[in-house]
Amino acid sequence: MVRRLGTEAARDESACLAEEVPVALVYNGISHAVMLATPQDLEDFALGFSLSEGIIDSPDDLLDCETTPSDLSVSESLAGVPEQGLSLELKVTLRCFMRLKERRRTLAGRTGCGLCGTESLAEAIRPVRREVVPVVVAAAALARAMAEMPAHQTLSQATGATHAAAWCGLDGAVRLVREDVGRHNALDKLIGAMALAEVDPADGFIAVTSRASYEMVYKTASAGVGLLAAVSAPTGLAVRTADAAGLVLAGFVRGERATVYTHPERVTAER
Secondary structure, eight states: OOOOOSSOOOOOOOOOOOEEEEEEEEEEEEEEEEEESSSSSHHHHHHHHHHTTTSSGGGGGGEEEEEEEOOOSSSGGGGGOOEEEHHHHHHEOOOHHHHHHHGGGBBBBBBBSSSTBOOOOHHHHHOOOOOOOOOOOEHHHHHHHHHHHHOOOOOHHHOOOOEEEEEEEETTEEEEEEEEHHHHHHHHHHHHHHTTTTTOOEEEEEESOBBBBBHHHHHHHHTTTEEEEEEOOOOOHHHHHHHTTTOEEEEETTEHHHHHHGGGGGGEEEO
């Protein structure tokens, strides 16, 4: 129960909360990362994370994915209730696994912020190695995407606590949406869903309900998508990374307004 306070009399009522649980990504029996994530669309998350992090090269490299629950070993549980985590047991091809083992020599465990635990500076800031598909989008399409997204954000409507990432057509129509308490996780889930749907990056762009950090730009460009639209501001590193990758980066996409930071010639003024 929660107590609602406002201009009217206080009232007690039930509330819906978004969950975040530790999710371990385990490749061929070896734990690689633990993320705090919303426990929905986890197969999309596993595939999208594996692709955006360069662990696999294509969906075919992920041979199996099994979700298993596990009680956390902690000295003091919250409110006396044992918390439960989830393990994503992933089986990848031998080629990808050997490459991951080599990479792990310079990595510590990854966490939900995307870069925490990375020991190598070269690993922390990586250039995008995939060419993005250049797209031309009307400003009206960016506005339409942001306007349509709330209707697809069922978790956000219920809890007000989740981010969303959407795959949108060139006309701005929202086609796929994934949600999570973490903006990186929402984007990874979307990338996984796009891969399973065999989406052509030339057919649209990605819109997110968050700021555009380096990690968000990197993941979008690594998926081959040519434009990222964010409701809030980008970072300087995100702008430099987007520019070098040939990615159109638009921030402050709110209503009829948007700020295009890179390759503005690919966003037309059509309304």
